[in-house]
Amino acid sequence: MQNKGIFFHQTKYFGTFAAHTFTYDMKPQYIVGLILISGFFQAAAQKTTLPFPRNFEKSYEKGIRNWDGTAGPNYWQNRSDYRINVSLNPKKKLVSGDEEVTYFNNSPDTLKMIRLKLQHDLYKKGGQRAEDLPVADITDGVKISGLQIDGAAVATQAQRRQNTFLDIRLAKPLAPKSSLKLNIAWEFTMPADENATRECICDPSTYFIPYFYPEIAVYDDLHGWASAPYNGLQEFYHDFSNYEVNITVPGGYQVWATGEWQNAAELLQPTYLHRWEKAHTATEVISICSEAEMKSGLVLKKAKKNIFRFKATEVPDFTFAVSDHYNWDATSVIVDDKTGRRTFVSAAYDTKSNDFKRVARIAADGIRLMSTWLPGYPFPYPCLTVFNGNDGMEYPMMINDASVSDDFVTGLTVHETAHTYMPFMMGINEQYYAWMDEGWANFFDHFLADSLEHKSSGIFGAGGFGNDWELPPMVPSRAMDSRSYGFAAYTRPQLAYVQLMDMLGYETFHKCLTTYMDRWKGKHPGPYEFFNTFNMVSGKNLDWYWKPWFFEFGYPDLNLTISKMDNAATGASYVAYIKRVGLLPVPVNLEVEYSDGTKETFYKTAECWKNSDQQVVQIPLEKNKTPVKATLGGKTIPDSRQKDNLWKLP
Numbered sequence: 001m002q003n004k005g006i007f008f009h010q011t012k013y014f015g016t017f018a019a020h021t022f023t024y025d026m027k028p029q030y031i032v033g034l035i036l037i038s039g040f041f042q043a044a045a046q047k048t049t050l051p052f053p054r055n056f057e058k059s060y061e062k063g064i065r066n067w068d069g070t071a072g073p074n075y076w077q078n079r080s081d082y083r084i085n086v087s088l089n090p091k092k093k094l095v096s097g098d099e100e101v102t103y104f105n106n107s108p109d110t111l112k113m114i115r116l117k118l119q120h121d122l123y124k125k126g127g128q129r130a131e132d133l134p135v136a137d138i139t140d141g142v143k144i145s146g147l148q149i150d151g152a153a154v155a156t157q158a159q160r161r162q163n164t165f166l167d168i169r170l171a172k173p174l175a176p177k178s179s180l181k182l183n184i185a186w187e188f189t190m191p192a193d194e195n196a197t198r199e200c201i202c203d204p205s206t207y208f209i210p211y212f213y214p215e216i217a218v219y220d221d222l223h224g225w226a227s228a229p230y231n232g233l234q235e236f237y238h239d240f241s242n243y244e245v246n247i248t249v250p251g252g253y254q255v256w257a258t259g260e261w262q263n264a265a266e267l268l269q270p271t272y273l274h275r276w277e278k279a280h281t282a283t284e285v286i287s288i289c290s291e292a293e294m295k296s297g298l299v300l301k302k303a304k305k306n307i308f309r310f311k312a313t314e315v316p317d318f319t320f321a322v323s324d325h326y327n328w329d330a331t332s333v334i335v336d337d338k339t340g341r342r343t344f345v346s347a348a349y350d351t352k353s354n355d356f357k358r359v360a361r362i363a364a365d366g367i368r369l370m371s372t373w374l375p376g377y378p379f380p381y382p383c384l385t386v387f388n389g390n391d392g393m394e395y396p397m398m399i400n401d402a403s404v405s406d407d408f409v410t411g412l413t414v415h416e417t418a419h420t421y422m423p424f425m426m427g428i429n430e431q432y433y434a435w436m437d438e439g440w441a442n443f444f445d446h447f448l449a450d451s452l453e454h455k456s457s458g459i460f461g462a463g464g465f466g467n468d469w470e471l472p473p474m475v476p477s478r479a480m481d482s483r484s485y486g487f488a489a490y491t492r493p494q495l496a497y498v499q500l501m502d503m504l505g506y507e508t509f510h511k512c513l514t515t516y517m518d519r520w521k522g523k524h525p526g527p528y529e530f531f532n533t534f535n536m537v538s539g540k541n542l543d544w545y546w547k548p549w550f551f552e553f554g555y556p557d558l559n560l561t562i563s564k565m566d567n568a569a570t571g572a573s574y575v576a577y578i579k580r581v582g583l584l585p586v587p588v589n590l591e592v593e594y595s596d597g598t599k600e601t602f603y604k605t606a607e608c609w610k611n612s613d614q615q616v617v618q619i620p621l622e623k624n625k626t627p628v629k630a631t632l633g634g635k636t637i638p639d640s641r642q643k644d645n646l647w648k649l650p
């Protein structure tokens with residue numbers, strides 16, 4: 001999601017520094033000899049020098065994960081096929097459905113239970129919640145009217161139901177390499193509060209409906225059954241599954257959802273079907289229907305109820321939204337130049353939301369940049385809809401975004417769209433390592449929004465470093481409150497990735513990132529798969545960088561002094577001393593003004609702090625010149641104490 005607190009509040013200090021701009025066509029800056037690389041490969045293949053959780057050891061010993069960052073020969077993950085029928089009754093705010101789930105146990109373990117996630121139990125009396133809810137929205141949670149495993153009825157009352165989980169003890173344990181069928185019928189009432197946690201009753205006939213079906217929790221090699229209940233704060237972790245979903249709504253309602261719409265030809269009237277088809281290959285934004293057209297009743301097949309059919313394969317969740325009056329814009333964008341593959345991009349919005357008139361264009365242009373530049377990896381999904389709701393939250397192929405000001409709409413749209421890569425394509429466990437997706441979404445939205453808007457902005461919120469609530473990102477996200485989470489999941493990792501790209505150069509960085517994606521697309525990478533893939537592909541052991549940025553308490557703080565010191569070797573009369581006072585390695589960007597009015601900039605990437613013994617970097621200034629003023633820092637270089645970054649000739 002978009003971190004609202006950090007996103008909407010700009011700290012002052014960034015405005016005072018000139019931008020350091022990256023040169024993206026840079027050649028790899030460092031050439032490492034082959035002997036060095038092979039020596040390092042051998043060392044890294046054995047172990048990591050980073051702090052390492054003991055409970056992960058078994059996965060590496062058993063060949064499930066390799067020390068070089070790849071999936072091991074024994075890698076496994078479980079999955080499901082979902083066939084869901086769901087209905088919305090907008091008058092009663094009631095969502096009801098039934099589903100058949102085929103669950104495949106690919107693990108080497110015999111499972112004695114199946115854990116179901118019932119996310120709407122967040123609203124149940126006595127539920128564990130990160131934030132208070134309006135009393136009117138407290139309900140009995142999800143009502144289950146039938147549950148069968150392999151055709152045999154299961155008494156739900158007899159099962160353990162706690163927080164948002166229902167644990168079903170299996171009469172016959174599920175053996176490795178076997179599957180079971182689970183049938184369940186359920187219903188719940190949508191929360192009416194317009195600021196509901198993730199759901200949106202945006203107006204009486206417009207709904208955004210996530211987390212609506214009982215979903216089997218992830219069982220994996222690192223943690224077993226996922227055990228963090230949904231409390232409204234943390235996001236998710238899902239298996240990659242296939243979905244066939246039939247959504248029944250009253251006549252006159254349009255549905256947008258995860259996956260590809262299967263029966264448009266059956267439901268759309270010819271004029272609108274033609275526009276919908278045209279938009280699939282169009283480069284311009286096409287209005288599929290306006291509010292007036294929706295209200296005319298001529299867009300959809302006339303019926304008391306319509307069933308919309310969607311299919312999605314290998315996705316980590318399914319979400320839908322409905323309205324009887326939203327405007328619908330759509331276009332398409334080529335995401336893979338080799339194959340010509342396109343993504344169909346939609347924006348569905350209220351007429352009052354002026355910013356949304358630009359959203360389909362922004363999303364399509366953002367997707368093009370994502371596919372070709374950052375991350376520079378073809379956008380994986382066939383379609384994406386940005387829906388005008390009440391949040392800033394991503395779902396596979398669906399986004400619930402509030403209407404925002406013109407200043408923020410580009411950043412918000414590309415942030416949520418960029419989540420397609422992490423956590424969805426990459427299967428990140430956000431309950432433990434939210435920095436592995438939010439940090440990237442922040443990183444991508446920074447560069448992509450700047451590129452789309454032809455500007456060079458700073459990074460917001462870095463003033464949070466070094467406070468007692470500021471925790472290293474490797475602390476499991478589920479153990480953090482919202483303030484700690486906001487910094488550890490978003491700001492610190494974003495800044496770490498920014499300095500990392502600067503240090504490696506775009507080409508090497510891109511190669512590392514896309515190799516990580518090739519290796520872990522559709523799988524569940526843990527933190528060491530990320531660290532070790534970058535180490536291996538860059539040919540550098542970056543543990544000296546990962547450790548302070550991701551594992552340790554500390555903040556970025558450089559200190560500048562300039563002294564007169566005739567240096568025989570360089571001929572310089574003045575030398576700048578940059579001292580690393582804080583723990584985090586950041587680049588040195590020194591701008592010097594001389595007494596003759598000339599200016600000079602000195603730059604070193606964060607790699608200048610690679611040797612932990614090195615606490616001072618010396619920079620000889622230009623020969624025979626007298627500096628009068630110097631500043632240290634930059635808009636994307638955090639520094640927790642600004643006062644000692646400015647020097648003036650005494």
Ligand SMILES: [Zn+2]
Nearest residue numbers: 001002438441
């Ligand atoms: Zn996000």
